Amino acid sequence: MKPMRPETEADLAKLVAGLENPVRIVGGGTRGIAGPYAEIETGALRGITLYEPGALTLVARAGTPLAxxxxxxxxxxxxxxFEPMDHRGLLGTQGEPTIGGVVAANISGPRRIQAGACRDFLLGVRYVDGRGQVIKNGGRVMKNVTGYDLVKLMGGSWGTLGVLTEVSLKVLPKPERVATLSVGVRDAGTAVRVLSTALRSPFEVTGAAYDPDAGKALLRVEGFAGSVAYRTGRLTAELSRFGEITEEAGADTLWAGIRDAHPFHGQDGDVWRLSVKPGDAAEVSARAEADQLLFDWGGGLVWLRVPKGTDLRARLGVFSGHATVVRADAETVARLGRFQPETAAVSTLTNGLRAKFDPRGLFNLGLMG
Amino acid sequence: MEMPKPSPDVLSRKSALVARLSRVLPEEAIIHDPAETRAYECDALTAYRCPPMLAVLPSSTQQVSDVLRICHDENVPVVPRGAGTSLAGGALPTADCVILGVARMNEVLEIDYDNRFIRVQTGRTNLSVTGAVEEEDFFYAPDPSSQLACAIAGNIAMNSGGAHCLKYGVTTNNLLGVTMVMMDGSVVEIGGAHLDAPGLDLLGVICGSEGQLGVVTEATLRILRKPEGARPVLMGFNDNEVAGQCVSDIIKSGILPVAIEFMDTLCIRACENFAHAGYPDCHALLIVEVEGSDAEIDYQLSKIIEIAKRHDPVELRESQSAEESAKIWLGRKSAFGAMGQLNDYMCLDGTIPVSALPTVLRRIGELSEEFGLPVGNVFHAGDGNMHPLILFDANKPGDLENCEAFGAEILKLCVDEGGCLTGEHGVGIEKRDLMAHQYSPADLDAQMAVKDVFDPKWLLNAAKVFPLDVSEPRRMAAE
Structure with a gap:
């Protein structure tokens, strides 16, 4: 079936009001959430509507390509x-990521550990709810506590509460210089201690990753050239007791690779993502008996590759955090659920919210709850 | 200020309620003598007062749960209270309510430097959270002016900010998890020491919900390592617009100062008379602070000063010592006290896009003439969060009403210029009736739908945030 492609927010609202069957909402179609439903594409709702560099603010329609x-x-x-991940390499998807998709999935990269997640940069949203009403919340200013923060609720709701039509974002200056320190480490436990020591320092580490196959704990330092030189020097002195330290070249490619889980590209098996207390990363991920691992966020984010169909949550048992399936076949996703099952108390709230925002059960069914 | 009429039915059941509560709380945790409930009649928005029917001071999550379960069962409205420092009337009681104060719950439950978080009971004050982690050179970033007194519970309810949020964000950006008691007494755990929610971002909507969705009793907060140092530069300009342009140019240059504070003539003079900070007599004063090692600070300040010089400053003073830094900040930090010496004042909290600054300041000046009340402006310029302080005389009949009408015009102006009614204080009762100026009926309905889910009976702090006529059908249906 040809996707529906409304040209304006008003058209979209009318379209949703008249829907009789559930739909999948698609931005660029790169995040791997296809389902057996008719699709609404947001790609025609496109364009940056406001950009004020001096106010660090950008407003764009949801279908605007991220590029x-x-x-x-x-x-x-x-x-x-928040350097959003590009899922195409990992999932083998085509298309152009859109800002609406990034926001709907709250996609954040390595800098999340220091600067915050996508949701932390989200200032305002406009969306069409399940009744076909256009709703706005938040705005374009950085501080706003006027009424409930539905902005956060919409960010990361994977299109299950409404169709985003416009988002406002806080932007930041791009650092003048980027440097990467690599510390040779033999095991995950040592790696997390290296990352944690660096993150406990006042030297503003903006990336803290560990690639076990390379045996390297990686630390990123950004800012003005003199400041980067100073801080990498101080970090080197503090971390030399853990292993050999070198400065890696090609910081942009290296961190884009970590952002996109590049070591997993083209490898067979299912890919999962764990959000854990950073200090638990080594112990919890060891329970997974994974074929491949990659740590980001100082250990707070663990990428794992396991054989197809593995019930990773059963292997992990109880831990503080949650596990999400990122790449697996439809049967596995259906059997295990994409997201960690919620406690009964939380589930009552989330189901209640879905029933209010999307009373007819139209949007992205089965994706979250 | 209109509040819902107290329910005679609830009031008539007061002694039965006290009896039920005394089975779950120690006697001294229940305050029911009218002479004592008076202590809870208002928060920092002192123009409005109403003693509650009762106040309770539980000391554990279990006790909070017991109290809420009973009130839910008895259909008694509850107003949660942190330290009572709300400037928006967030903790203002109704005559038929139970004030649930969390002030006795102030323990530190866990500190974990390796994972960079602290878990506390929410009655703990903001500053004492930093106090608990200072020995390892850590701090909790949100720093509202009331940080010495205000409780984390209230910070979460109002999503409080502070002077340093340009770099570190507000409460919602530093909150990792909560233990929350729902109105029916059930306890929900949301988030924790890990980053990012697994499902819907409930934490995001709880933060800033003004105590209407549940009572947060424990919170996991992100703590950060202190920078090696921080130093401000003070600059004076003879034109607001030029000062605004200077702020924008600094931000565009790629520097992210930790704070950019702005004061206008009235505030500059009041602060100077009060604190003798050595401020120049000019139209607009900026305090810009940066962080890092000495060399890093030097570099950033030199770039900032270079930019400032292009805008013909009348004063440009880079702090050379800790004493000088303290002196520069002293004036700004005593702004509210200094204005209070001049007269009673009402502090507003609208936020505007930084580019609208000159227009908004000009219009506020015109409105000041129209209403015949002086206004001083002090605000966080980096993020456009204004704090106009309107001076009035509380003892002069009609002055408060005139001041409120003036304030409402300023807030509407903020919205019309692309901003919002409140940047960090919250809506409470103060801005409740202006909500319809910023949001359409459908927008407000979407927000109230969230309360329907969390508190179907509309018992928690129900007279706040939404205009009473807008929330009335829901409040009535729930009764």
Whole structure:
């Protein structure tokens, strides 16, 4: 079936009001959430509607390609500090990521550990709810406590509460220089101690990852050139007791690789993502008996590759955090659920919210709850 | 200020309620003598007062749960209270309510430097959270002006900010998890020491919900390592617009100061008379602070000063010592006290896009003439969070009403210029009736739908945030 492709927010609202069957909401279609439903594409709701570099604010329609936003910010020396992951390499998807998709899935990269997640940069939203009403919340200013923060609720709701039509984001200056320190480590436990020691320092580490196959704990330092030189020097002195320290070249490619879980690209098996207390990363991930691991966020984010169909949550048992299936066949996702099952108390709340926002059960069914 | 009429039925059952509560709380935790409940009649928005029917001071999550279960069962409205420092009337009681104060719950439950978080009971004050982790050179970033007194519970309810949020964000950006008691007494755990929610971002909507969705009794907060140092530069300009342009140019240059504070003439003079901080007599004063090692600070300040010089400052003073830094900040930090010496004042909290600054300041000046009340402006310029302080005389009949009408015009102006009614204080009762200026009926309905889910009977702090006529059908249906 040909996807529905409304040209304006008003058209979208009318379309939703008249829907009789459930739909999948699709931005660029790169995040791997296809389902057996008719699709609504947001790609025609496109364009940056406001950009004020001096106020660190950008407003764009949901279907605006991420690449267009990145290029516009780049021209003013700014960027999206939460560095959203590109899922195409990992999932083998095509298409152009959109800002609406990034926000709907709360996609954040390595800098999340220091600067915050996508949701932390989200200032305002417009969306069409399940009744076909256009709703706005938040705005374009950085501090806003006027009424409930539905902005956060919409960010990361994977389109299950409404169809985003416009988002406002806080942007930040792009650092003048980026450096990567690599510490040779033999095991995950030592790696997490290295990352934690660096993150406990006052030297503003903006990336803290561990690639077991390379045997390297990786630390990123960003800012003005003199400051980067100073801080990498101080970190080197503090961390030399853990292993040999070298400075890695090609920081942009290296961190884009960690952001996109590049070591997993083209490898067979299911891919999962764990959110854990950083200090638990080594112990919890060891329970997984994974074929491949990658740590980000100082250990707070663990990527795992396991044989197809593995019930990873059963292997992990009880832990503080949650596990999400990122890549697996439809049967596995259906059997295990994409997201960690919620406690009964939380589930009552989330189901209640879905029933209010999308009373007819139209949007992205089965994706979250 | 209109409040819902107290329910005679609830009031008539007071002694039965006290009896039920005394089975779950120690006697001294229940305050029911009218002479004593008076202590809870208002928060920092002192213009409005109403003693509650009762106040209770539980000391554990279990006790909070017991109290809420009983009130839910008895259909008694509850107003949660942190330290009572709300400037928006967030903790203002109704005559038929139970005030649930969390002040006795102030323990530190866990500190974990390796994982960079602290877990506390929410009656703990903001500053004492930092106090608990200072020995390892850590701090809790949100720093509202009331941080010495205000409780984390209230910070979460109002999503409080502070002077340093340009770099570190507000409460919602530093909150990792909560233990929350629902109105029916059930206890929910949301989030924790890990980052990011697994499902819907409930934490995000709980933070800033003004005590209407549940009572947060424990919180996991992100703590950060202190920077090696911080130093401000003070600059004076003879034109607001130029000062605004200077702020924008600093931000565009790629520097992210930790704070950019702005004061206008009235505030500059009041602060100078009060604190003798050595401020120049000019139209607009900026305090810009950066962090890092000495060399890093030097570098950033030199870039900032270079930018400032292009805007013909009348004063440019880079702090050379800790004493000088303290002196520069002293004036700004005593702004509210200094204005209070001049007269009674009402502090507003609208936020505007930084680019709208000159227009908004000009219009506020015109409105000041129209209403015949002086106004001083002090605000967080980096993020556009204004704090106009309107001076009035509380003893002069009609002055408060005139001041409120003036305030409402300023807040509407903020919204019309692309901003919002409140940046960090919250809506409470103060801005409740202006909500319809910022949000459409459908927008407000979407927010109230969240309360329907969390508190179907609309018993928790129900007279706040939403205009009474808008929330009335829901409050009535729930009764």
């Amino acid at each position: 267009e936003i990145t290029a516009t910010l780049e021209a003013e020396g700014q960027h999206l500090a």
